[in-house]
Amino acid sequence: MAQRIDVKKVADITIATTLDMKLNDDLSIQEWGEQLVALFDDDACKKLLVSFERVLFMSSSALRALITLNKKVKEVGAHLVLCGIDDNIMEAFRITRLDGIFHIKRNEDDGIRAFEQ
Amino acid sequence: MNLESQNLESQIWIWTKEGAFSSDMGTVHALIEEVIGAVRAEHWTDRDMFALELTLEETLTNAVKHGNHSDPGKRVCFAFKLCPDKICVRIEDEGEGFDPYALADPREPENQMIPSGRGVLLIKHFATSVKWNEQGNVVEFEKYRTS
Numbered sequence: 001m002a003q004r005i006d007v008k009k010v011a012d013i014t015i016a017t018t019l020d021m022k023l024n025d026d027l028s029i030q031e032w033g034e035q036l037v038a039l040f041d042d043d044a045c046k047k048l049l050v051s052f053e054r055v056l057f058m059s060s061s062a063l064r065a066l067i068t069l070n071k072k073v074k075e076v077g078a079h080l081v082l083c084g085i086d087d088n089i090m091e092a093f094r095i096t097r098l099d100g101i102f103h104i105k106r107n108e109d110d111g112i113r114a115f116e117q
Numbered sequence: 118m119n120l121e122s123q124n125l126e127s128q129i130w131i132w133t134k135e136g137a138f139s140s141d142m143g144t145v146h147a148l149i150e151e152v153i154g155a156v157r158a159e160h161w162t163d164r165d166m167f168a169l170e171l172t173l174e175e176t177l178t179n180a181v182k183h184g185n186h187s188d189p190g191k192r193v194c195f196a197f198k199l200c201p202d203k204i205c206v207r208i209e210d211e212g213e214g215f216d217p218y219a220l221a222d223p224r225e226p227e228n229q230m231i232p233s234g235r236g237v238l239l240i241k242h243f244a245t246s247v248k249w250n251e252q253g254n255v256v257e258f259e260k261y262r263t264s
Contacts, residue, residue, distance in 0.1 A: 025142065057171070059171065060175060087164075088163070095239060
């Protein structure tokens with residue numbers, strides 16, 4: 001399985017940076033979603049920041065994977081923040097009103113601060 | 118030939134492509150790359166390119182996965198016609214079709230956590246115009262260059 005996220009820790013926050021520039025093919029989306037969900041195998045993972053700073057394109061299949069991730073977040077009682085979303089992709093979030101479901105910040109620093117509020 | 122057809126045929130197309138392929142997502146992405154390459158040569162904006170690519174992605178994915186259920190024995194027919202300021206796209210699958218106006222609205226609170234249903238919403242937003250035939254197995258859309 002190819003590595004789809006780069007993971008680091010800042011204090012108690014797990015930061016997962018999406019590595020693919022395009023999230024549109026089934027295999028990469030499936031692996032990306034599975035690798036994000038697997039972060040919760042570690043019980044200590046309660047704050048997850050997913051960065052999209054490298055991503056330039058996302059299909060509705062990737063949005064679907066995010067909704068699945070959000071369900072997992074709620075199951076384990078964790079908190080999820082998204083950051084670094086390109087303006088074009090952000091328009092897709094707004095049209096589908098997913099911007100009202102997800103906590104979205106402009107960049108990684110703002111995302112980290114969001115957990116402190 | 119009706120008036121609409123005459124207008125279409127009187128356009129000066131700078132690039133056209135039509136054909137058919139067996140239901141396979143690998144072919145979908147190769148085809149999208151080819152179309153995007155042709156349109157990018159006309160210097161469309163990044164926003165227009167994103168809108169076109171997403172509309173192609175969603176319509177072709179619908180044809181392969183939801184129309185033909187990824188059955189390699191079923192084919193997807195396509196036609197692309199590009200002039201400098203717009204592209205016309207026609208995609209037909211061999212499925213039973215669907216009613217794009219009867220889908221549950223994923224923006225409604227009760228549907229927001231349902232994973233599916235957002236592709237058609239994105240198509241309607243990012244295409245300049247879009248229409249399906251009565252059966253719902255043929256989609257035609259236009260995307261205009263905005264600047």
